[in-house]
Structures are given as C-alpha cells and as structure tokens.
Amino acid sequence: MPETDQTPIYLDNHATTRVDPRVVAAMVPFLETHYGNAHSPTHYFGAEAREALESSRGKLAELLGAQPDEIVFTSGATESNNLALRGVIEHPRCRRGGVISVVTEHAAVLDPLRRLAKLGTPVTWLPVAPTTAPDCGVIDLQQLTDALDDSIGLVSVMWANNEIGVLQPLDEIGRLARAAGALVHCDATQAVGKLPINLARTPIDLLSCSAHKFHGPKGVGLLWVRSGTPRVKLEAQQLGGGHEAGRRSGTVNVPGIVGMATALELALTDLDQHQSHLRQLKQLMWSSLQEQLAAIQCEVELNGPSWERDDLRLPGNLNFRIVGIDGQTLLARLPWLALSSGAACSSIHPAPSHVLQALGLDNDQIRSSLRVGLSRFNTVDEIDRAVRAIVSTTRTLSAMR
Ligand SMILES: Cc1ncc(COP(=O)(O)O)c(C=O)c1O
Incomplete structure (x- = not known):
C-alpha cells in the first residue's frame, strides 16, 4: 500500500540542518535594526555590531575550549579547509612541505590538496579499513606512523565522515603527528555540535566547522587556529581589509556569527539528551528496516562500522544498502522523503561515492546505498x-x- 500521508520528512541532516527557531530569533535584530558594520566601531551601529561579534567569538571559544583570538570567522567549512591547508603549506616560512590525509575526506579537503599536489606538494593518502572490518572506514594508526617522517608538515584528517558517519581516533592521530613534528588539521564539520569537544585538551592545531550543520545558518563557519608554540604560521588566502587579524579579509557576517554561537550553545547544552534521542531513532530505524525488509525477502546491509561497533559512528548517521534496489530510483518515487543516495555536497557530480568505493563496495552496492x-x-x-x-x-x- 503506498503511504497516504506525504507530509515531507527531512532525514538529510548531513547535507544541511533546519535552523533552530531560537537561532533565527537571535539573528533577526542584527538584520533588522543592529545592521552596522563591525569594522566601523566609531558610531553606535558599528559599535553594537562589534560588541555582538566579539561576544559571539567569546561564547564560541568557551564552548569549544578555545581562546577567542584563536577563532577566524569564515563563510563555512569549505573556506576554512582551504585556509587551513593552503594557508599552512603556502606560508613562506613553511619548512616541511609534505601532507598526509585520508582517501575518504570531503571534497573540500581533497580538492585543495589535489591542487597543492599539482603545484608540487607531496601528499600521502591513507586508506581506511574495508567493509568487511568491524571498524570499517577507520584509518590504520600504524600506516599513519609509517608515513610520518621529517618531511611531513601537516596531517589533515576529518573527525566524522559525512557519508558513513565513521569517527577517526583524533586524539591518537594528534599525538602521533605531533610527536613527529607535524601540525594537525581536522575537518570537524560533521562532528561539531554532535560530539563533546574541548580543544584545550585535543592534540590538534587547526579545526574547521560550519554553522549550517548544527542548526545554524548557511554561509558562516570558523577556522580554529591554535595559539602558542609551535606557532601555526598561516598565509591568508583572501586579501583585503586585513580583518580577522589579517587572516581572513572581508566584512564579517554578524547575523550569521550570532546565529552560529547561539546554535552551538543550543547543541551543546543538552548534548547527552540529543545524542540519546538520535541513537534511539537510529536503533529504531535500523531494526525496523531489517525486520520489515526481511518480511518481503529483501536483504539490507549496513555501510560503515559494524552494528557492534556503532560507537565508531555518529549518533545520527545510518548508511545502508538494500540489495538489488537502485537507491536513486527508490528516492525518485518518494520525493517527500529527504534522504541522500550519496554525499549531497557532491551530487552535482553524479559519480559513485568515493567514500563507499574506498570501503571496497562495487558499483551495484554503491548504487543501492542510502x-x-x-x-x-x-x-x-x-x-x-x-x-x-x-x-x-x-x-x-x-x-x-
Ligand atoms: C565533512 C565536510 N566538510 C566540509 C563540508 C563543506 O561545508 P560548507 O558547506 O560549510 O562549505 C561539508 C559539507 O557537507 C562536510 O560534510
């Protein structure tokens, strides 16, 4: 029987999230009445905007376990990743030009690194555990250790994958890389607001995130750049008025930044509760799919870590394949149900997912993945x-x- 209730359901929260109404309410005054330029603080309007900018910076820093001057506001994680990767490697005083990264990174890391590689940067790509392994999608720390030598200046590893939700062992990666004298960048776009975070105690140097992944607005994000020693030398990529302490020029998006700070506060305040709600829904979805598909003699397989190692997966992620069913065809029949058959960010290039390929899935298995x-x-x-x-x-x- 086709479903008669076709009220839209949004289950595509790795692509983007609904802006929390409380975030919208916090932003509105900075669109309607407090619209000054934060870089014009000599008058009332500018001073108010500056005040909101700096108090949001302070709030975000506190929530992340960072210092306010370590935060560089950007237009989102794509820009943050570009600034981190190109900024470190292209700095005139960068002494170690080699980079290590992972084959399952998002295009916003893969593409800047491919560009750097074309220009002469040696990039080592680490593989991940295959689909047959319980820790499918996780890197092998021994392979990282073997790749680390005194030519490596930067290791860039995402915290949570945007397709299969797998979590990388960030602390161990950071410790190994630092012991070898390399800086560590983390694309934490899918993890921030979903997992507990304390940058003061995390052995990494740069972190990217984006407000629209945690119920904030689109077009605003940040790059966290650790202060102290060894100093992270970052070459600005966008030149102009020298905003953000010369690290990222351009008038800052005050309403967006106020929204991002509010969104992160809301996400982290009741984090335990949010996580257990997400785990409960995931559990329900996976057990119902298995049960109801078995009843019609269809098989469903999990992509990413095994169910026994669900601790290696984001609380809100589920990626599965229904054997013999084309995912795109299925989704085309359910336009009111928002899911994705691959990474939404790259769906303008309808190639098989590079993440699922890296796990060793064949094209039929990839086509049937949701x-x-x-x-x-x-x-x-x-x-x-x-x-x-x-x-x-x-x-x-x-x-x-
Ligand atoms: C892991 C990851 N990195 C980077 C990005 C790019 O983020 P933005 O849309 O803020 O540029 C995304 C977006 O899906 C992502 O999932």
Whole structure:
C-alpha cells in the first residue's frame, strides 16, 4: 500500500540542518535594526555590531575550549579547509612541505590538496579499513606512523565522515603527528555540535566547522587556529581589509556569527539528551528496516562500522544498502522523503561515492546505498513512516525486476 500521508520528512541532516527557531530569533535584530558594520566601531551601529561579534567569538571559544583570538570567522567549512591547508603549506616560512590525509575526506579537503599536489606538494593518502572490518572506514594508526617522517608538515584528517558517519581516533592521530613534528588539521564539520569537544585538551592545531550543520545558518563557519608554540604560521588566502587579524579579509557576517554561537550553545547544552534521542531513532530505524525488509525477502546491509561497533559512528548517521534496489530510483518515487543516495555536497557530480568505493563496495552496492542523517527535530513517528515508505517502495521495485 503506498503511504497516504506525504507530509515531507527531512532525514538529510548531513547535507544541511533546519535552523533552530531560537537561532533565527537571535539573528533577526542584527538584520533588522543592529545592521552596522563591525569594522566601523566609531558610531553606535558599528559599535553594537562589534560588541555582538566579539561576544559571539567569546561564547564560541568557551564552548569549544578555545581562546577567542584563536577563532577566524569564515563563510563555512569549505573556506576554512582551504585556509587551513593552503594557508599552512603556502606560508613562506613553511619548512616541511609534505601532507598526509585520508582517501575518504570531503571534497573540500581533497580538492585543495589535489591542487597543492599539482603545484608540487607531496601528499600521502591513507586508506581506511574495508567493509568487511568491524571498524570499517577507520584509518590504520600504524600506516599513519609509517608515513610520518621529517618531511611531513601537516596531517589533515576529518573527525566524522559525512557519508558513513565513521569517527577517526583524533586524539591518537594528534599525538602521533605531533610527536613527529607535524601540525594537525581536522575537518570537524560533521562532528561539531554532535560530539563533546574541548580543544584545550585535543592534540590538534587547526579545526574547521560550519554553522549550517548544527542548526545554524548557511554561509558562516570558523577556522580554529591554535595559539602558542609551535606557532601555526598561516598565509591568508583572501586579501583585503586585513580583518580577522589579517587572516581572513572581508566584512564579517554578524547575523550569521550570532546565529552560529547561539546554535552551538543550543547543541551543546543538552548534548547527552540529543545524542540519546538520535541513537534511539537510529536503533529504531535500523531494526525496523531489517525486520520489515526481511518480511518481503529483501536483504539490507549496513555501510560503515559494524552494528557492534556503532560507537565508531555518529549518533545520527545510518548508511545502508538494500540489495538489488537502485537507491536513486527508490528516492525518485518518494520525493517527500529527504534522504541522500550519496554525499549531497557532491551530487552535482553524479559519480559513485568515493567514500563507499574506498570501503571496497562495487558499483551495484554503491548504487543501492542510502544515507540517513537524523537530527534532534526528528520523531519516532517520522522514522516509522519513512521505514514503511522505503519498504513498500522496495516491494514495488522488486516486483518489477
Ligand atoms: C565533512 C565536510 N566538510 C566540509 C563540508 C563543506 O561545508 P560548507 O558547506 O560549510 O562549505 C561539508 C559539507 O557537507 C562536510 O560534510
């Protein structure tokens, strides 16, 4: 029976998230009345904007366990990653030009590194554990150790993957890289606001994140650049008025930054509660899919870490494949159900997912894969409806084979 209730359900929260209404409320005054330029502090309007900018910087720093002057505001994680990677390697006083990264990084890390490689930077790409391993998607720390030598200036590893949600062992990676004298950059776009964080105690040097992944607005993010020794020497990539202590020129997005600070505060305040809600929904979705698909003689397989190692996966991530069913075809029949058949960020290039390829999945397995990103706004009722719709569409498509 086709689902009669077709009220849209949003389960694509790795692509972007709904802005929390409290975030919108915090931003509105900075669009309507307090619209001054934070870099014009000689008058009332500018001074108010400057005040909001600096108090948001302070709030974000406190939430992240950082210092306010370590935060560089950007337009989002793509820009933060570009600034971190190119900024470190292109600095005139960069002494060690080699980089280590991972094959499953987001395009916003892969592409700047490919550009650097074209210009002569040696880049070592680490593989990840294959789909047959319980820790599927995680890097091998011995391979990292073997790749670290005195030519390596920077190690860039994402914290949480945007497709399979797998978490990398950031502390161990940081300790190994630092012991070898390299800086560590982390693309934490999918992790910030979802996992506890304290940068003061994390052995890394640069971290990228983006407000729209944690119920904040689009077009605003930050790069955290650790202060102290060894100093992170960063070559600005965007030149102009010398804003953000010369590290990123351009008028800052005050409403966006106020929204980002509010969003992170809301995400982290009740983090335990949000995490257990997400885990409960994920558990429900996975067990219902297995049960209901088995009842129609269809198999469903998990992508990423095994279910026993669900501790290695983001609380709100589920990536699975329904054997023999084309994911795009299934989604085309359910336009009211927002899921993804690959990374939304790269869906303008409809090539098979490089992340799933790196796990050793073949093209048929990749074509049948679906990615679910849950948020704290999702409900049990939505998961029940989503599963029913996926199962009944699978039944229809199976009957057509
Ligand atoms: C892991 C990761 N890094 C970077 C980005 C790019 O973020 P933004 O949209 O803020 O540029 C994304 C977006 O999906 C992502 O998931």
